[in-house]
Amino acid sequence: MCGIFGITLGPQADCDRDTFEEIAASLFRLSESRGKESCGFALRHHSTLDVFKQPVAASEMLKSDAYSRLLSQTLADTIAPPFAFVGHSRLVTNGLQTINDNNQPVAKDGLVVIHNGIIVNDAQLWLDHPDLTRRFDVDSEILLSLLGKYSDEHGCLKQATQQVFSEIRGAASIAVLFDDRAELLLATNTGSLYLLEDSEADLLLFASEKSILERLIASRRLKHLFTNPVIRPLPAGSGCLVDLANRHSTNFSLEQSAVQTGNTATQERGQAVPTINHAPNNHEVIADAKRCTRCILPETFPFITFDAEGVCNYCLNYTMPTTLGTEALKECIEPFRSKDGRPDCIVAFSGGRDSSYGLHYAKRVLGLNPIAYTYDWGMVTDLARRNQARLCGQLGIEHILVSANINKKRANVRKNIEAWLHKPDLGMIPLFMAGDKQFFYHANRLSKQTGLSLTVFSTCAYEMTHFKTAFCGLGNDQPKFYDALPGMQKLRLTAYYAMQYLKNPRYINTSIPDTLGAYLSAFYIPHDYCMLFDYIPWDEAEIEETLLGEYDWETSPDTRSTWRIGDGTAAFYNYIYYTVTGFTENDTFRSNQVRAGVLTREEALRSAEQENQPRWESIEWYSRTIGFDLHEAVRVINSIPKLYEIEPRQIPGSDARLGHSIRQENRPAA
Numbered sequence: 001m002c003g004i005f006g007i008t009l010g011p012q013a014d015c016d017r018d019t020f021e022e023i024a025a026s027l028f029r030l031s032e033s034r035g036k037e038s039c040g041f042a043l044r045h046h047s048t049l050d051v052f053k054q055p056v057a058a059s060e061m062l063k064s065d066a067y068s069r070l071l072s073q074t075l076a077d078t079i080a081p082p083f084a085f086v087g088h089s090r091l092v093t094n095g096l097q098t099i100n101d102n103n104q105p106v107a108k109d110g111l112v113v114i115h116n117g118i119i120v121n122d123a124q125l126w127l128d129h130p131d132l133t134r135r136f137d138v139d140s141e142i143l144l145s146l147l148g149k150y151s152d153e154h155g156c157l158k159q160a161t162q163q164v165f166s167e168i169r170g171a172a173s174i175a176v177l178f179d180d181r182a183e184l185l186l187a188t189n190t191g192s193l194y195l196l197e198d199s200e201a202d203l204l205l206f207a208s209e210k211s212i213l214e215r216l217i218a219s220r221r222l223k224h225l226f227t228n229p230v231i232r233p234l235p236a237g238s239g240c241l242v243d244l245a246n247r248h249s250t251n252f253s254l255e256q257s258a259v260q261t262g263n264t265a266t267q268e269r270g271q272a273v274p275t276i277n278h279a280p281n282n283h284e285v286i287a288d289a290k291r292c293t294r295c296i297l298p299e300t301f302p303f304i305t306f307d308a309e310g311v312c313n314y315c316l317n318y319t320m321p322t323t324l325g326t327e328a329l330k331e332c333i334e335p336f337r338s339k340d341g342r343p344d345c346i347v348a349f350s351g352g353r354d355s356s357y358g359l360h361y362a363k364r365v366l367g368l369n370p371i372a373y374t375y376d377w378g379m380v381t382d383l384a385r386r387n388q389a390r391l392c393g394q395l396g397i398e399h400i401l402v403s404a405n406i407n408k409k410r411a412n413v414r415k416n417i418e419a420w421l422h423k424p425d426l427g428m429i430p431l432f433m434a435g436d437k438q439f440f441y442h443a444n445r446l447s448k449q450t451g452l453s454l455t456v457f458s459t460c461a462y463e464m465t466h467f468k469t470a471f472c473g474l475g476n477d478q479p480k481f482y483d484a485l486p487g488m489q490k491l492r493l494t495a496y497y498a499m500q501y502l503k504n505p506r507y508i509n510t511s512i513p514d515t516l517g518a519y520l521s522a523f524y525i526p527h528d529y530c531m532l533f534d535y536i537p538w539d540e541a542e543i544e545e546t547l548l549g550e551y552d553w554e555t556s557p558d559t560r561s562t563w564r565i566g567d568g569t570a571a572f573y574n575y576i577y578y579t580v581t582g583f584t585e586n587d588t589f590r591s592n593q594v595r596a597g598v599l600t601r602e603e604a605l606r607s608a609e610q611e612n613q614p615r616w617e618s619i620e621w622y623s624r625t626i627g628f629d630l631h632e633a634v635r636v637i638n639s640i641p642k643l644y645e646i647e648p649r650q651i652p653g654s655d656a657r658l659g660h661s662i663r664q665e666n667r668p669a670a
Contacts, residue, residue: 001117002104002401003208004193006086006175008184009079010202010247013243017075019225024085026219027205028058030212031089033402034116038103041087041175042112043074050074050177054105057405058089082182082244086175087660108135108144110179114364115140116208117171117399118389127165127665143174144425158252161187161239165254169552171399173208184242187254191236191398197249200227204247206234209400211449238394280643287580287609289644295591296604297430300581300643302370318595321461329535333366334408340459343371343398345454346446348439349391350374351384352566355393357543358458358532358555363395370456373446375439375620378406378413381585381621383554384566390551402442414626419506419536421628421636426580427472428500429573431507437518440525440612441581441662457529460538462596465588472496490523558617560610563589568625571618579637582644587613 005027009015015023022226028039039061040053052070054061061067105112119125122139125146126132132145133326150160165172165187186193186206196205196213202224207213210231217226234240234251242249290299305313338344341668347362349355349372362368372392374380392399416431447455456654466474473496476488501507544562547553556565564570564585575585590604600609623630 002172003034003089003212004086004116004175005031005207005212006084006114006184006205008011008084008204008242008244008247009081010204011081011245012135012202013079013081013247014201015079015203015225017071017079020075020079020085021071022221023216023225024087025062025203026210026216026222027207028062028087030090030215031087031207032058033341034089034208036089036403036405036407038107039087039089040103040106041085042105042114042534043071044082044084044177044182044184045074045079046082049112049177050075051103051105053088055103058087060274063283081247084177084184084244086112086114086177086184086243104138106136106138106144107463108141109148111144111148112177112179113140113144113147114175115143116173117190117393118386119143119168119172120170120386120389121168127606128167139170140174143168143450144173144176147176150327153200154351157181157185158239159187161185162255162360165189166201169393170386171393175206179228183246184244186234186242187239188234189254190392190397191233191396192400194231194233195234195240196229196231198229199230201225203229204242204249210408217320220277221473233398236398279407282579282582282644285644286578286640289582292591296587296601296608297507297591298583298587298644301583301587302464302467313592315595321596323533323537324535329366329532332530332535333368333454337367338369341369343369343450343452345370345456346373346450346452346531347371347456348373348443348458349364350382350389350400350566351388353547353562354458354460354463354533354538356387356547356551358456359391359395359397360546360551361458361532361536362456363397370397371450371452372397373438373443374399374401374454375442376401376406377404377435377438378409378625379436379568381566381568381618383668387551387553390553394551402446404438406433408516410626412509412514414628415509415511416507416515417626417628417633418464419504421633422506424580425500425504426577426639427469427496428490428504429471429576430468430506432517432573433569434511434515434518437522439521440527441517441521443529444525455529456532458532460533462538462589463585464592465585467583467588469493486624493523507523509530553660556618558615559613561586562603563611564620565618567631568618568622571615572622574612575614575619576637578614580640580642582642583610584608588625609644 007020007023021143024041036057038055039058043050050070052067054064060463086105105114119142119592120138125142126134129146129149131150134141146164147160148166151157151164152285154163155158171190172190173190174186176185192208194207194210194213196217197203205213205216210233213231217223235255239252239254240249241252291297292306292312292315294315295435297304297312297314307316333345336344345362345368347355347359347370349359351374359370359372359595362370373389388399391397412435413432420428420431443455447453472493474493514643555562559565570585574586577584586608590599590608594601594604620630623633
């Protein structure tokens with residue numbers, strides 16, 4: 001998630017102000033990939049403790065006069081202990097970054113903390129401790145209040161830290177400075193902290209990722225500072241207390257409890273009560289549409305045909321998925337298994353249902369030592385982040401989050417949504433999600449960066465639906481993964497998008513470079529991953545029971561489904577598909593389950609009917625976050641001719657009949 005980092009100097013360190021500023025600036029720039037919404041630092045020099053933060057990206061803050069002025073006023077030409085600098089590059093989770101008190105570092109009652117992670121039970125902790133007063137919205141505040149309380153009670157900082165970590169739930173890697181003691185406290189329950197110690201240079205640095213420190217000491221401008229640098233992880237469930245006078249550090253165990261109970265489905269923070277619920281009442285017409293007699297796909301599905309018995313071509317051409325088995329999985333992972341407890345694989349981790357279970361399975365069942373990897377392009381919801389914190393905190397797993405320029409990503413999505421609303425076309429809806437496809441690029445980059453060749457994905461075979469690209473004119477014979485798409489189909493897809501850009505020039509905006517990067521990441525770079533569910537069966541009941549029972553996994557209040565609830569885009573695009581075509585991803589997902597024999601057709605129909613109901617709370621969150629007019633968007637969507645009501649199948653902005661048409665006379669009588 002967020003990036004935290006810092007520097008301490010011992011008595012023998014040869015570091016002037018210019019050198020320190022170069023180190024600090026490098027750490028800010030290297031950590032910016034983990035969060036760009038805000039940044040800040042705390043500086044303890046002799047007896048003073050200064051805090052500086054701004055709601056801007058670190059690269060912008062470094063150019064500001066205020067930043068330079070504070071350092072020049074605070075630091076002498078030569079820096080001597082006791083000295084500590086801690087910095088933070090924030091990915092906003094809770095607490096608006098426009099309210100600077102919510103940004104990090106968070107200062108209160110003589111303590112200053114920088115925090116990477118999410119405390120998912122902070123609201124309950126405030127209720128459990130009525131003697132503590134809450135001032136801010138950010139969850140990190142509870143850490144300071146509890147640490148101050150227990151330090152006063154126990155008189156021992158280590159014992160107080162252990163008590164705090166026994167009560168919090170979620171993920172926390174922290175660095176704390178104090179105005180009345182020359183010490184730096186580091187602690188983590190996920191292992192997302194690395195220390196760089198150089199005894200000869202008398203330096204100690206820390207950062208959220210090992211690669212940040214490795215790149216720092218390899219820097220041409222800084223490598224001369226280091227004589228014998230040693231980078232080591234601060235293991236999950238441990239702390240480190242650094243004496244700022246002599247740079248001496250002492251490690252200790254947090255002895256935290258891993259038990260979590262009392263799950264309740266909570267709304268996204270700041271979520272408003274829905275004010276839009278005026279979808280056209282098409283449920284009866286949609287339910288009346290002709291559907292496959294074996295699965296539940298309707299006649300509006302692209303390229304669908306039916307035989308004499310009413311069975312669709314997707315069922316007739318279906319190949320039953322087979323799993324390779326746990327022995328084959330063990331053979332696959334064994335060459336990569338760590339023998340000394342070091343990380344041995346990367347697990348792609350969106351915070352959704354399947355990736356959460358995949359992380360659990362990799363750690364608890366396979367006995368691997370994974371690093372969790374998330375790419376946040378601006379649509380990872382707070383709910384997903386809290387669930388990520390639950391898993392990583394309880395499993396003690398390092399979490400590397402690569403953050404895009406979220407404001408820019410969201411602006412790109414807004415421009416493309418507004419262009420789409422000007423000239424709606426079903427084939428162009430995936431453009432809303434183009435910004436997340438760099439997920440693959442960064443996964444491959446992280447593999448090289450960490451030296452971990454094994455990357456685990458937890459994509460479920462039942463999710464493999466291709467109607468989104470089918471609405472671009474591609475047929476129903478598409479491969480399982482994007483990168484395996486034949487060259488001719490890639491060219492056809494490219495030509496389709498190019499034609500739509502010409503028909504609707506509003507797509508020609510600043511999002512094009514990002515979209516092109518997404519296209520290359522999805523279709524051209526190798527996706528050489530270990531697909532967990534190619535080896536083991538996907539069991540929905542077992543997955544939900546494990547997540548809800550063992551990890552207090554949080555569900556969404558606006559749907560009974562546990563699928564796609566961590567993705568801020570899904571509720572919106574599924575509303576479009578349902579309103580215009582009469583089906584969504586839920587229909588394809590459940591149809592695949594029917595074909596595989598794990599669900600009856602009647603069960604699939606009931607599930608899809610419930611899951612296809614508009615998720616207004618999530619849709620409103622999406623519109624506020626992206627910044628488009630939801631009332632106008634719903635008006636446009638509702639006015640699009642419906643594929644289950646018109647002949648031939650054709651909507652504004654599309655000339656393609658997509659291989660089939662709706663015949664009203666084929667519908668069964670009501």
